[in-house]
Amino acid sequence: MSKTAQIAWVCATAAIVFVIWMSTSVGPNAGIGFFYVVPIGLATWWFGWRAGAIAVVACSGLYLIGSQIQPVPNLGAALAVRLVAFVGVALLVAFLRERLIVLEHSAEELEAIRAALTPSTLPDLPDVDAAAAFVPSEYGVSGDFYLLTNGPDGSTVAIVGDVVGHGPEAARLATFIRARFAAFAANTSDPAELLTLANGALVERPGGAHELVSAVCLRFRAQGARLSWAVAGHPLPLRLSGLAELSAESSTFLLGASADLQLTNAEAPLNGGDGVVIYTDGATDIRKGGALLGLVGLSRLLSPLVELPASTIVNRVESALLEWADGPIRDDLCVLVLKPKGRGS
DSSP states (O other): OOHHHHHHHHHHHHHHHHHHHHTSOTTTTTTGGGGGHHHHHHHHHHHOHHHHHHHHHHHHHHHHHHHHHSOOTTHHHHHHHHHHHHHHHHHHHHHHHHHHHHHHHHHHHHHHHHHHHSOSSOOOOTTEEEEEEEEOOTTSOOSEEEEEEEOTTSOEEEEEEEESSOHHHHHHHHHHHHHHHHHHHTTOOOHHHHHHHHHHHHHTSTTOTTOOEEEEEEEEETTTTEEEEEEESSOOOEETTTTOBOOOSSOOOOBTSOTTOOOOOEEEEOGGGOOEEEEOGGGTSOEETTEEOHHHHHHHHHGGGTTSOHHHHHHHHHHHHHHHSSSSOSSOEEEEEEEETTSOO
């Protein structure tokens, strides 16, 4: 509806109330003046509290004019009661309008954050077949994120992380740490170094006390058939052949837990064009009844899919996970698959 049409509706409703009042006898018309709250509410909802205040003044003026045509007993008291009603409605509608605007802006912000954390399109990765699936939790968006990019040495860098916590604050922290990862990955593709740099950025972040993030970083060399990785408190990736977990070279803490985080890279060949599955705990922590899916359940769902292209794997495992769950998932679900092109792709 255009602004002109909205103004017309406000004026028309006020005029209708006035005409109805004037066309009824004195007895039954005692409460008709209260219906001026309708144009006051419309003006406030459409145009804000200032317009609502103007409508209160205008409708009070109409009430006074009407009281001269249709005399009102105890006019002062009657006008005071109606003013209280008019102002009360204007304030209530103004409050509801502001709350709705805040919620709409919050939803838009969270949608933008989600798009930044889990982009719908992936970069061009030479010789790598990659795909990702992401399903937000029942909170709308939490702290899962992934980054796929070309490293400075020609390798593919893949990072998957999960902020401890839920809701908008976790999402904003995830946006911060993902941006740091993207900046650092422009200069190095070393997994342990990338995680260490991100840990430093998190520890030094103003007001960042007790902000914790789990993450895994991989350097995927399709042509050289080599895989390097480092882990900071995150579930270990799975090799597509056999769906065994990659090993952890050292015990690790979450990013942000300590400024002295020590990480070591692990490395292994990609035998026979093998690939990897990286995931967040939202893929294993879903429940059906009282049963937890867990790593065994995730591996069971992945088992018949390992020879398929990456996009088919993530699409089918996403559908299988959501079908297995008995309700809205309580944590973000993120699954990332990498494999050399030409091998099941």
